[in-house]
Amino acid sequence: MENIFNNLNDEIYSLYSCALVSRHWCKMAVPILWQDPFSSARRPFFISKYFSSLGEDEKFILKKDLEKYGINEEFSNTIFEYAKFLKVLNLWNLENKVRKWIFFKLSYAKMNHIINLLIKLFIESGATLHKLDLNFQVCLELKPVIFYALEENKQFFSRIQHLCLGKIITLEVLLHY
Structure with a gap:
């Protein structure tokens, strides 16, 4: 599952849909969604x-x-600490x-x-x-x-x-x- 989700890293809407399937899928998809949020459209x-x-x-x-x-x-309080998932930071x-x-x-x-x-x-x-x-x-x-x-x-x-x-x-x- 992790390999599949990692291959979807440029498919924001697909990952978002996966995150809605179950708690387990959410815990796997959210870190990928938030690893490079500033570069996406x-x-x-x-x-x-x-x-x-x-x-x-x-x-x-x-x-x-x-x-x-x-x-x-x-x-508001969030379920995840999104900042810890960051992998790519482009200051521009x-x-x-x-x-x-x-x-x-x-x-x-x-x-x-x-x-x-x-x-x-x-x-x-x-x-x-x-x-x-x-x-x-x-x-x-x-x-x-x-x-x-x-x-x-x-x-x-x-x-x-x-x-x-x-x-x-x-x-x-x-x-x-």
């Missing part, structure tokens, strides 16, 4: 998985630094992935803030929706102020005639691609 969302292995002081400092830029990152690729991760996080945080401001404006302006389409690209984080505003304008949803619940792709799903 996969998206940079995996960067945040490494943060769970940081010390508590490092996590605290990093969290404060990220919050200054509007990035609210949670350091590392820098490139981190830059893309930061750009995505900054853009996402700013986009979420702007969307929340606009939704709040729409609610507070006294708008009454006739159609609502809940299809969007990434997981939208609605702030509590949106729900407080909805309590004040009960008419906002009162005239909806068409409600569309499209396929919603969450950030969690995107992390696996």
Whole structure:
């Protein structure tokens, strides 16, 4: 099995599928998936998985630094210590992935803030929706102020005639691609 998985080292999606088969296959596939993560064409969302292995002081400092830029990152516990699986490190690729991760996080945080401001404006302006389409690209984080505003304008949803619940792709799903 180990030889088969090692021959799949460039087949990220195949290895990912193997990792979902069983615990045993997962324990064999994950180290191969994480031996050269910066050289692959996969998206940079995996960067945040490494943060769970940081010390508590490092996590605290990093969290404060990220919050200054509007990035609210949670350091969730992971099953594996992904950093120990690293076999190939190209600093140019590392820098490139981190830059893309930061750009995505900054853009996402700013986009979420702007969307929340606009939704709040729409609610507070006294708008009454006739159609609502809940299809969007990434997981939208609605702030509590949106729900407080909805309590004040009960008419906002009162005239909806068409409600569309499209396929919603969450950030969690995107992390696996």
